Amino acid sequence: MATRDLVAERDRFATLHPEARHVVHRRDWGVIRAGQNGPALLLIPGTLGRADIFWQQIVALSGEARILSVSYPASGGIPDWADDLAQLIAEAGLQGATVLGSSLGGYLAQYLTAIRPELCGGLVAANTLASVQGIDQVPPYSLDLMATPIDTLRAGFETGLQGWCANDHRYRDLAALLLREVRGRIPEGELRARLQALKTAPDLPAQCLPQNRIFTVESDDDHLIHPQMRAGLKAALNPARTxxxxxxxxxxxxxxxxxxxxxxxxxxxxxxxxxxxxxxxxSLS
Structure with missing residues (x-):
């Protein structure tokens, strides 16, 4: 990782593929569309990412798949966003899309595929959780997310990333990329909405997708999704493959x-x- 300038790579992509704005139910989404042919893929980022956080996958797959990657609006929550994304899928002609969501996006992806399985051809729940029970007891979700000064919320993320900034750290360049998001690339309203959406998220409905179209992704060194949460996700989804x-x-x-x-x-x-x-x-399968 230390030999790459991820910020420069992402910024070059963003210049060539800027977000378009798409208003659904009065909520303003950022969208990047790529590809004209092949299977459909919806990409939903986590709390610290915009639509272009998946730039490497978009570049690699845009010649073979039809891709829609999104950035969250500054209002709404998980049920609202699932309804919005269902409309985006339908309007874009991407019925049958595989839905990949990471972290916050993974929870949203699970909700979307559960309530609108007729629009979705698969689920990839990545580096995420199957329950938000108790999340309101831990920072930053234990705070009043609408009233806490935004600098305080941003500082919490920065503190967590500072340990990655050492020259010899494996994820130094990743930290630089994420700090750009924390320090304003994700506007205040959007950041608050992302945090509040997970804090107030409803329980997930049961999945109706075929078991062979459900997948999970995990990392052994994921500092946010601990082993018990990874096990809980797999127990809830019974994925065809992890x-x-x-x-x-x-x-x-x-x-x-x-x-x-x-x-x-x-x-x-x-x-x-x-x-x-x-x-x-x-592979754990």
Whole structure:
């Protein structure tokens, strides 16, 4: 990771593929669309990412898949956003899309595929959780997220990332990328809405998708999704396959882009492209 300038890479992509604005039910979404042919894929980021956080997968797959990647609006919550995304899928003609969500996006993806299975062809619940029970007891969710000064909320994220900023740290360049998001690339209203959405999220409905179209992704060194939460997700979803990263952080789509793209190829039924997952060390299936 230390040999890459992830901020520069992402910024080049963002210049070529800026977010378009799409208002659904009076909520203003950012969207990036790519690809004209192939299976449909919806990408939903976590709390610290915009639509372009998946730039490496979008570039790699845009010639073979129809991709819609989104940034959250500054209002609404999980049920509202699921309704919005269902409309976005329908309007874009992406019925049958595989829905990949990471972290916060993984919870939203589970909710969306549960309530609108007729629109969704698969679920990839990545580096996420199956229950928010008790989350309102831990920072920052224990705070009044609408009233706490935004600088206090941003400082909490910065403190968590400071340990990654050392020159010899494996995720130094990832920390630089995420700090850009924390320090204003994600506007105040959007950041508050993301935090509040998870704090107030309803319980997840039961999944109706076929079991062979449900997948999970996890990282052994994910500092936010601890082993008990990973086990809970798999118990709740009974996925056809879990893609396991040994060392990729909470953001394996950034830190392990080739492997992440390869798992998406497998889920979408695309040719492996030279990189593929085996049934061995990096898979729990």
């Amino acid at each position: 893609f396991r990263f040994r060392a990729a952080s909470h953001f394996p789509y950034v830190t392990g882009p080739e492997a992440y793209t390869a798992l998406l190829r497998e889920v979408l039924g695309l040719p492996s492209g030279g990189t593929y997952w085996t049934d061995g060390e990096e």
